[in-house]
Amino acid sequence: MKKFVSFLTIATTFFAFALPVAAQGTGTAATGVSKPKTEYNATKKSAVQKFKTEKKEVVEKFKEKKTELKEEKKNVVEKLKGEKKEVFNKLKTDKDALKEKLKIEKKGLTDKLKAKSAMLKLARDAYLAALKQARTDYDVASKKAKADKSKDEAKAARDAFNAAKKAALTTFNAAKKAAGSASSATTGSTGTVVPTTGGATTPAGQ
DSSP: OHHHHHHHHHHHHIIIIIHHHHHTOSOOTTTOOOOOHHHHHHHHHHHHHHHHHHHHHHHHHHHHHHHHHHHHHHHHHHHHHHHHHHHHHHHHHHHHHHHHHHHHHHHHHHHHHHHHHHHHHHHHHHHHHHHHHHHHHHHHHHHHHHHHTOHHHHHHHHHHHHHHHHHHHHHHHHHHHHHTSOOSOEEOTTSOEEOOOTTOOOOOOO
């Protein structure tokens, strides 16, 4: 493009100054010889033809360069689109894979928690049932001791109740440990984790 502008400048200068001088003739006052009109016309025609030819060449080169740049731009845009799509697909694939992995892990943890919760519930229910049975047995033995007015029988009833309660608690703690999770229990005065007793307590001394 710069070559084209430079050529136009030269051509304009030529027509503005060179041709008018040529039209006036090349001779001087001394010789009185003038340049023939045919030579002038030939020079003008040659210059114009050269101008047109070079202008056409410049325009063609400009068009070729423009087409080349357009094609190059198109290729770059297509390449960027392809890379963008590839990155997007990879991110989507990674995201879906991670989402599925988290879903599986979450389900696994949920199933484990449900299993542990069920085991703890069974252990607690068994503990409460054993404690209730121990209390029932104690009440029967205590009534008999009162009827017989026997302190030894009353003491034996209390000892049997405490032993049954201790055994039930030991069984519960073992089941809790097997479940691998802490229960919603309270801590007794001895530091042993015990479940809610449901109102059953160690009977008072007779």
